[in-house]
Amino acid sequence: MSDTKTALVTGANKGLGYEIAAGLGARGHRVAVGARDKARGEAAVKMLHAAGVDAYAVPLDVTSDRSVAEAAELIERQGGRLDVLVNNAGISGETGPGWAQDPTALDLDVVRAVVETNVYGVIRVTNAMLPLLRRSAAPRIVNISSSVGSMTWQSDPNIDVGPIMAAYSPTKSYLNAVTVHYARQLAGTGILINAVCPGLVATDFTGLQGRPPQEAAATAIRLATLPDGGPTGSFVNDDGVIPW
Template sequence: MSEQTIALVTGANKGIGYEIAAGLGALGWSVGVGARDEQRRADAVAKLRAAGIDAFGVPLDVTDDASVTAAAALIEERAGRLDVLVNNAGTAGAWPDPPSTLTPAALRAVVETNVIGVVRVINTMLPLLLRSGHPRIVNQSSHVGSLARQTDPGAGFGAASGAYSPSKTFLNAVTVQYAKEFGDTLKINNVCPGYVATDLNAFQGTSTPAEGARAAIRLATQADDGPTGGLFDDAGPVPW
């Protein structure tokens, strides 16, 4: 079996996810490009390969049990293990969406992708991750998921969000529980990419996707004595 590091990035066909895949691939890693859309996935893989990266497509809908199971089987057949999982796929729903206007269905849809989808992927990939000598999981969170930042009048988070922000707060709490379960056996952390110009915010952000990918890449490549169960951005730790 090859000793090449094997990574899977969900939602990797565009934006921050693509840049994470590109950054990890530039290290000589083999990177699975997880994405729902067949054409966009194929285009992303072709672009990465043209840049000299060992990329491969992984059909993946994080909200679908069968899709995630099939993705794990593909990685099992290709590599027999998974060293790094980056849960980047997510949705903003109708953000900003005041909670007074939120429907239960809209809330469920956001949580299904941003929280349940992450749990679904992690638990399905765990047997492959635990075969690695240095398993890492990085979950894409947000500054707006930090309760400390949300409640700080000076943080600039004025718009109310009934689904997106709470879904990231939920994800932060879930990550802490995984860290408590696995300790240093498996490093798991959340990242805040910053206000990045992507289609998630109609390209209104102030940072590039490549800049937004840096914190995730750093945590995915951290040494064995690195942190686990934390929330970080490109500058360092972020308060919960």
């Protein structure tokens, strides 16, 4: 088995996911580029190769049990283990004027779709990859969350948390809670799992509003490369711990 560390990044064909993949690749990781669209995943791999990154495409739809199982099998064939998992894939769901989601007028199908990707997808991928992560000497899991999932900040009238997003924001609160429970369950195994808010990032997701994805990727990359004994079960951004 190779000494080169392997990292899987979901939703890695563009935006923040791509920059996390590129950053880990620049640090010597072999990167499995998870992408729902096979052609886009392969295009991202070509770009990473051009930048000197060792990468390969992994067709991966986080909402599909079969797709996730096949992705785990592919990663096992490629290297036999996984050292880093970054659960980056996510959706906001349909929004109204001002990029808002009114809780009094929510379409439950929209809510179900966002939960399916942002929460169930993370659980589905994480559990499928755990057997491979357990083979690593220093396994790390990073869940891409958001400060809009902070119940403390959301409920504080003195903090500007942006528009009401009653489908999207609660999925990040849910994801944060799930992260804590994974950390409790995996305590003592060497697997460190943390949630990170990258801030408002200029991607298709935000209509290109926010800071550059390469800058936003830095904290996720730091958490993905934590030394042994590092934090687990935390929720942070560039400035430090975010209140639950």
